[in-house]
Amino acid sequence: MATIDLFSGHADLYAQYRIDYPPELYDFLLSLTGGRQQAWDCATGNGQVASVLSLYFAQVDATDISPQQLEKAVQKPNITYTVCPAEQTPFPDQSFDLITVAQALHWFDIDAFHREVRRVAKSGAVLAEWGYGNAQIDPVIDPVFYHFYEVIIGPYWDSKRKHVDQGYASIPFPFDKVVHQNFTIRRNWDLDRFLNYLRTWSSVQKYIRQHGSDPVLWMADQLKTVWGTSEREVRFPVFLRAGRV
Template identity: 30%
Template sequence: MAYRHFEGKEQASSYWKHRFPPSDHLIQQLLDFVEKQKGGPYELAVDVGCGPGRGTALLAKHFASVVGLDVSPAQIEVALQRSKEPNITFRQSVAEELPFADSSVDLVTSMSAFHWFDRQRFLQEVHRVLKPRGCLALFGFHNDIELNYSNCCSHTLSQIIKEFCAALKAHRIAHIGPYHMNLYKEAYESIPYPGKEWHEHVLVKRTMTLFKIMRMMETYGDYQAVLSDDPQKATRLTQDVKQRLMSVMGVTSMETEVEVVTTYFYLVACKPQEV
């Protein structure tokens, strides 16, 4: 079965404000794979589990038409409010029943949502809707992040984040397991296409305030599970990590900027040309 999360209006708004899509560099690596395996024309791309559509927007300038799908009406509502690209549409849909004809889609993506799906059914649907030589791309990232701040021990800061994430894991839904990257790697190994690639350690650097970092981590599924099970514990965990980070850095403001290094992983695969 699929698991449904981030469906309320507050979560959808927070997702838009504080979650980041894959970087332009990662999207370009995907497009390079599509060009190598398929080439043009680039007619239709579908982003499944699109949330508020920030990742969906990255595809708009490369495809004639882009469709973002999400099971949550609230996420679709935010996506429609925020979308500016005329060639993007958003529709409510489950991942396991894609609303497209057989062999009609050039690219299917899912950016940090695949682990919530009924994965086998989703991959079967992807195979059905992809055109011959059409491509699939699944992105994910590790919750643990590395923090770098001038004149400060990066290892200590990153260890604080690691301990915070470890405390959240006790509330993780069994459907995902202890390391959600394994679900993506298992999918890669199960896909029978000869043209496919697995990338496990892609670093993306951004500059963010401590406030933004904490709000981003509060969008994680693990944190949302703690918030649902024990709101007081969730508050204690965030207050503790904020105080520890500021103490180590020697600052008093959560608006202090630091470099954030996120580790992404992804798979890309090309459906073979049918005889």
């Protein structure tokens, strides 16, 4: 299966405007994880998850297929970044207490990734896979946003995006003691911050490449009056599944 990389071309934008995850999510993961020696954050992007894990684990290994993304990654003395695919890593057998993959699982060869997880995980280690759904703001803005997502940008999403919309329900998870948990990301953003977040989407970047114009400007025009100049709370629903290897 060919490796899919849809984010190298806008690593700068991704580093500035991609969202992070709530403390409650990490508290939940830590409650499941016994050992704190070594963690692997797979498809780390700019190291958003790895940087948090580094506060709790002696060593964090973070991987991504994009050198451009890793060039912008958060630097910590106990994080080691490696360019490699999720399905084939250089790590020794039985290395990790915790393995995480955030908002990236749907791009993988799932069976091959899970085989690699079984190889590099310690006995009883935890694998956590999660993603987040679409923004929720208010009853006036939300219909405009969903029109943008489904109609204007809809044709430019890779077909694998459907797995995020389905909360990974159709992706196998062949591990033990499986638990599911939901969280909410809450951010107070002005309109400019929200629009730049949209520009991190692979579908928006594909639209720009094909048409030479920025579709987010349509959103800016639609929302500039109703959003106003103040910040608004933007919420993202997070779905997580975890199990023991």
